Amino acid sequence: MGPVPSAYASGVDVAALLVLLTEFAMLRAPQLRSQVRLYAFQSLVVVVLTAVTGAVRGHPDLYILAALSLLLKVVIVPAVMLHLLRELDVGQLHHPAGGGGGSMVLVAIAASLFGFFSLRSLGLHSKVLPTATLSVAVAIVLVAFVLVVLRSDVVSQAVGFFSLENGVSIVSMAIAAGLPVVVEVSFLFDLLVAAVAFALIMRAHHARAKTLSTEALDRLRG
Amino acid sequence: MSQPVIAPAGVQALQVLTVLFGAPLVSGATSKVEALMQGRRGPRVLQPYYDLAKLFRKETVVPEGASWVFLAGPVVAFSSYLTVPLLIPVLTSYGLPLGYMGDILGGGMLLALGSFATALAASDSGAPYAQLGASRAMAFSALAEPTLLFVFFVVAMLTSTDLPYALAATVRSTSEAVRPSHVLVAAAFFLVVLADTGRIPVEAHAGTLELGMVDEARTLEHSGAPFALIKWGSALKQLVLYTIFINVFVAPWGLASSGKATDVVAAVFSLLGKALLLGVVFAVIDNSFSKLRLFKVTEFLAAAFLLACLGVVVFYLGGA
Numbered sequence: 348m349g350p351v352p353s354a355y356a357s358g359v360d361v362a363a364l365l366v367l368l369t370e371f372a373m374l375r376a377p378q379l380r381s382q383v384r385l386y387a388f389q390s391l392v393v394v395v396l397t398a399v400t401g402a403v404r405g406h407p408d409l410y411i412l413a414a415l416s417l418l419l420k421v422v423i424v425p426a427v428m429l430h431l432l433r434e435l436d437v438g439q440l441h442h443p444a445g446g447g448g449g450s451m452v453l454v455a456i457a458a459s460l461f462g463f464f465s466l467r468s469l470g471l472h473s474k475v476l477p478t479a480t481l482s483v484a485v486a487i488v489l490v491a492f493v494l495v496v497l498r499s500d501v502v503s504q505a506v507g508f509f510s511l512e513n514g515v516s517i518v519s520m521a522i523a524a525g526l527p528v529v530v531e532v533s534f535l536f537d538l539l540v541a542a543v544a545f546a547l548i549m550r551a552h553h554a555r556a557k558t559l560s561t562e563a564l565d566r567l568r569g
Numbered sequence: 570m571s572q573p574v575i576a577p578a579g580v581q582a583l584q585v586l587t588v589l590f591g592a593p594l595v596s597g598a599t600s601k602v603e604a605l606m607q608g609r610r611g612p613r614v615l616q617p618y619y620d621l622a623k624l625f626r627k628e629t630v631v632p633e634g635a636s637w638v639f640l641a642g643p644v645v646a647f648s649s650y651l652t653v654p655l656l657i658p659v660l661t662s663y664g665l666p667l668g669y670m671g672d673i674l675g676g677g678m679l680l681a682l683g684s685f686a687t688a689l690a691a692s693d694s695g696a697p698y699a700q701l702g703a704s705r706a707m708a709f710s711a712l713a714e715p716t717l718l719f720v721f722f723v724v725a726m727l728t729s730t731d732l733p734y735a736l737a738a739t740v741r742s743t744s745e746a747v748r749p750s751h752v753l754v755a756a757a758f759f760l761v762v763l764a765d766t767g768r769i770p771v772e773a774h775a776g777t778l779e780l781g782m783v784d785e786a787r788t789l790e791h792s793g794a795p796f797a798l799i800k801w802g803s804a805l806k807q808l809v810l811y812t813i814f815i816n817v818f819v820a821p822w823g824l825a826s827s828g829k830a831t832d833v834v835a836a837v838f839s840l841l842g843k844a845l846l847l848g849v850v851f852a853v854i855d856n857s858f859s860k861l862r863l864f865k866v867t868e869f870l871a872a873a874f875l876l877a878c879l880g881v882v883v884f885y886l887g888g889a
Contacts (some may be wrong), residue, residue, distance in 0.1 A: 353744060360749040360887070364879065371875065375868075449871070456878065463886040479749065479887025 390420035459486035487514035593617035629793030642690025702786025719877035753880035
């Protein structure tokens with residue numbers, strides 16, 4: 348097969364894979380709280396990846412992005428979510444989703460395989476990050492979709508949405524070593540808006556259904 | 570001034586002897602560290618040697634109705650664990666005469682043969698707990714097998730051979746050590762080692778509750794010299810797995826590149842040092858997690874399989 352990739356390329360790929368594995372861990376996390384903590388960890392990996400890419404590729408503006416993401420994605424959003432979970436006092440365990448945990452993971456593996464296969468057949472190559480990173484990032488986005496679709500509680504949907512953004516920022520780094528800072532910062536602002544919206548949804552849903560499970564929405568009331 | 574040189578056959582014998590006599594030391598030191606972390610004083614580091622010496626002096630009691638299989642099992646297991654160090658890089662970075670006798674699958678087969686012999690002996694004893702342990706151990710090792718196979722696939726693809734020496738050499742010479750597929754299969758192999766050596770989160774190896782036992786329960790009926798062989802054998806298996814993990818996957822440095830006596834002696838100490846470090850890592854894991862419920866063990870092994878799967882996928886589709 349091909350030549351052994353350089354240490355930098357391998358390191359980037361390992362970091363992207365770590366993000367993918369956290370995504371799988373979120374899918375299997377029994378507690379809502381641990382899901383939020385996993386998100387904080389995942390964001391931290393993305394922040395480190397951003398800073399390292401900035402240093403290696405000589406884009407100092409990526410440092411600003413890394414600092415802002417650190418503040419927002421690793422500290423503020425998880426803290427707000429954890430605070431909300433404490434306040435709503437919904438208990439620790441998540442409500443069993445439709446389908447067993449094992450089949451959820453299988454669906455996620457299939458989704459990530461689809462990401463790998465489709466990216467390979469497209470034959471895209473990036474000058475900045477190794478090709479594998481792009482495939483892994485697409486797999487992250489797809490598994491985040493699986494998380495949003497299959498786990499039936501509001502927290503998973505929020506966390507899935509947020510981690511989708513992590514996947515997208517790895518994609519943007521893989522393609523262009525970061526978009527212009529204005530675009531990236533507006534992404535972050537978007538995330539902040541989403542965090543506020545999800546906090547509202549969590550509160551409203553909890554106030555009406557006394558639970559964070561979305562299964563309560565399936566019952567028709569006429 | 571020329572240094573004394575040890576003949577290849579001598580080095581090969583030394584590989585086996587190092588594992589044979591170093592294994593109780595590694596498990597003794599690990600349990601000492603574990604005890605210290607829990608605020609206990611713990612047994613002496615040399616305690617496993619005293620235990621073995623005591624057991625060899627004791628008489629052997631055979632359960633009623635047990636056949637020769639019961640007594641042969643420990644011997645077969647012990648000798649197959651002892652054959653593996655011939656095949657893997659324990660002390661040297663170059664292949665020794667018998668090193669190419671079997672590949673990584675051969676080593677895996679010998680390890681499986683060892684646990685099969687132990688399980689057979691346990692079943693032959695006719696005791697319920699021993700049989701329970703045997704069937705559990707077989708079930709879990711069957712679940713760990715696909716992971717091992719995928720790990721071997723990746724090794725074979727990375728090096729175009731399936732010799733442990735070749736992978737170690739590749740890891741030493743290039744940036745292979747941080748290559749994503751290699752990192753993933755190394756992590757998967759680590760989880761399998763955790764499961765195969767009977768550590769938390771799969772089994773509380775110091776526990777005394779028969780219902781929670783997996784590997785330990787198999788030996789409940791043994792006594793005297795065969796029991797000593799089994800205990801020694803499990804220490805051997807542990808050190809063999811540690812050695813494969815260290816010298817093939819993670820840190821194949823500090824091995825002797827020639828037969829010079831000083832190099833070889835240094836390699837013995839570096840192997841034992843690295844194994845002790847890994848033992849400390851295992852002790853930390855032991856103290857920071859709780860044992861999984863029996864039916865959750867499958868999920869643990871599935872996680873290992875996920876890692877190995879991703880390793881294959883990343884290599885094939887990402888070229889990384």
